[in-house]
Amino acid sequence: MKNPGRIVGKIVIYFFLLIITVFALFPVIYILLSSFKSTQEILVGGTRIIPTEWRLDNYVKAWNLAKFGRLTVNSIYYSFFVVLGCIVTSITAGYIFSRGKTRFSKVVYRMVLASMFVSLGTLALYPQLNIAKIFGLSGTLWGPIIIRVFGMNATQVFIATGNINQLPIELDEAAKIDGCSFFRIFWQIIFPLCKPLIATVGLIAFRTAWSDYLLPYVFTISARNKWPLVVGVVNLKSTGEAVSQWNLMLAGISISILPMLVIYLLLNRYFISGLTEGAVKG
Amino acid sequence: MKKLVQANLAGKSKSRDYQLGDKVQEITMMMPMFIGFVLFSIYPIFWVLRWALFKYNGYSAPQYVGLANFVRAFTNDAAYWKSVGNTFTIAGIKMLVEIPLSLILAVLLNNKVKGSSFFRVIFFLPSVFSVAVVGLIFSIMFSSYNGIVNAVLQSLNLISKNIGWFSTKQNAMFVIILVSLWTTFGLNMIYFLTGLQNIPDSMYECASIDGATELQQFFHITIPLVAPVLQLVIMLSVLGTLRMTDLILVLTNGAPGGATEVVMTKIFKYFFSYGENSATEVQYGYASALSVITAVIMCIVTVIYLKLSKRMQEVT
Numbered sequence: 181m182k183n184p185g186r187i188v189g190k191i192v193i194y195f196f197l198l199i200i201t202v203f204a205l206f207p208v209i210y211i212l213l214s215s216f217k218s219t220q221e222i223l224v225g226g227t228r229i230i231p232t233e234w235r236l237d238n239y240v241k242a243w244n245l246a247k248f249g250r251l252t253v254n255s256i257y258y259s260f261f262v263v264l265g266c267i268v269t270s271i272t273a274g275y276i277f278s279r280g281k282t283r284f285s286k287v288v289y290r291m292v293l294a295s296m297f298v299s300l301g302t303l304a305l306y307p308q309l310n311i312a313k314i315f316g317l318s319g320t321l322w323g324p325i326i327i328r329v330f331g332m333n334a335t336q337v338f339i340a341t342g343n344i345n346q347l348p349i350e351l352d353e354a355a356k357i358d359g360c361s362f363f364r365i366f367w368q369i370i371f372p373l374c375k376p377l378i379a380t381v382g383l384i385a386f387r388t389a390w391s392d393y394l395l396p397y398v399f400t401i402s403a404r405n406k407w408p409l410v411v412g413v414v415n416l417k418s419t420g421e422a423v424s425q426w427n428l429m430l431a432g433i434s435i436s437i438l439p440m441l442v443i444y445l446l447l448n449r450y451f452i453s454g455l456t457e458g459a460v461k462g
Numbered sequence: 463m464k465k466l467v468q469a470n471l472a473g474k475s476k477s478r479d480y481q482l483g484d485k486v487q488e489i490t491m492m493m494p495m496f497i498g499f500v501l502f503s504i505y506p507i508f509w510v511l512r513w514a515l516f517k518y519n520g521y522s523a524p525q526y527v528g529l530a531n532f533v534r535a536f537t538n539d540a541a542y543w544k545s546v547g548n549t550f551t552i553a554g555i556k557m558l559v560e561i562p563l564s565l566i567l568a569v570l571l572n573n574k575v576k577g578s579s580f581f582r583v584i585f586f587l588p589s590v591f592s593v594a595v596v597g598l599i600f601s602i603m604f605s606s607y608n609g610i611v612n613a614v615l616q617s618l619n620l621i622s623k624n625i626g627w628f629s630t631k632q633n634a635m636f637v638i639i640l641v642s643l644w645t646t647f648g649l650n651m652i653y654f655l656t657g658l659q660n661i662p663d664s665m666y667e668c669a670s671i672d673g674a675t676e677l678q679q680f681f682h683i684t685i686p687l688v689a690p691v692l693q694l695v696i697m698l699s700v701l702g703t704l705r706m707t708d709l710i711l712v713l714t715n716g717a718p719g720g721a722t723e724v725v726m727t728k729i730f731k732y733f734f735s736y737g738e739n740s741a742t743e744v745q746y747g748y749a750s751a752l753s754v755i756t757a758v759i760m761c762i763v764t765v766i767y768l769k770l771s772k773r774m775q776e777v778t
Contacts, residue, residue, distance in 0.1 A: 204587055273492070307509035451586070
């Protein structure tokens, strides 16, 4: 059974997979390790990946001087409300698209579907900012929160629709005979059954909010104390003497990717199924 | 909401009213999202269509200029069309590398190699990070004086002096494509894996009984059966790359001298002054006109693609 050709083939395959593994992991590991290096070592560069001396200076400086504490709090605040809001709006929309019977819902469904292909993307930011100004929401994180929560993210909505489609319709019918209204069926029967869906939608919303750059950036350009982490970290690059701030940048990047990394390693199943389902079902 | 529920309860005895109540509830529940969708997705389209006809920079009074903005874009704005060219170059080259790579990885992991779920988790990892932060990470790694990439290449004696990764257009484009490949190859691999898992094992068994080699099986079973997923992945990949903004702003911000500007960043800079020393003056009217043109270009790409892939289906 075991011929030499097969073994060589296996070796080639694993070697290839190993190269891709290094490609995928190296940048993350390099940044995390470098954030513990001394300023001197960072500026000199070189091929050494593991710090010669492990230091926490960069984190202390980032936390105190560059106000990363404040930025982290802002990011948590922003993500918390986006996650909470998206869970409610996406699952409600999913329920309506799955069970609703009015022509209105059907038209809205078509429109959301079309928006996946015809959308202005970043080009819509300025008009969105304009609207937010009318409601007095510019300069705060509430503008981005409202846009993320009520703007109908097609991916999240379609994941919810697909999942609720799989719940047996008999549940609704039985409840209807018992006199439940459309809203009560949702609130007391469907929503409590959606726990895995809540996890998936919540994670996707968290990823979006935690990674968000341009949307919070254009809303809070001039309000420095409202910036989320990503905006603050990227700002270190665009302000003049970038190289002298590498230590702050490395610590900042690490602070911003670590929570994501931990959550992903713990819950990767939900992540992977969530991000793919939305596209395939849509 | 309470009122509605009460109204609904009152009409419970008559089945006709009951249905009406349900409808009212359904529409009421949809309303907040519908309003949000209209305000943040539909309204911007009309805003852009209207202001495309004006000369407006936010300070002086807007002035109606008809189609002048469009005339300017088509006759007198080489920089914009260059950014369109860059966008398609990046999307094209990236796709040629990414699609085969993701497909091959998916096929390998689907064949139940040991540690397949480990590799899956690792390859997907880059897709979970913020694209802006990823841009920052790579701009540090590719920095010309103390970046790790140059240091490694030098220690391997592959280069004699540091390469300026962001000082020629060619190098910068290479880095952009590499980084955007890094962020999405795992996601596309997962799409392919979902497609591959729908192919029944019995098909491969039959083929190998008939004496088909693994390579023949790949081209005659795997490829035709993942074709629908393939179409979807190509579509999403191209549209995603055409909309790329954050990565370019953070990674090169157009360096060197605007040579790697893509269509989205080009227009973004007409809407907002980005960075400390932004060279572009804010022009809302002209930016709107460019947005309209870009949206139309993307629509055309989508329609052509859908037509072509339909024809492909008919042929095979």
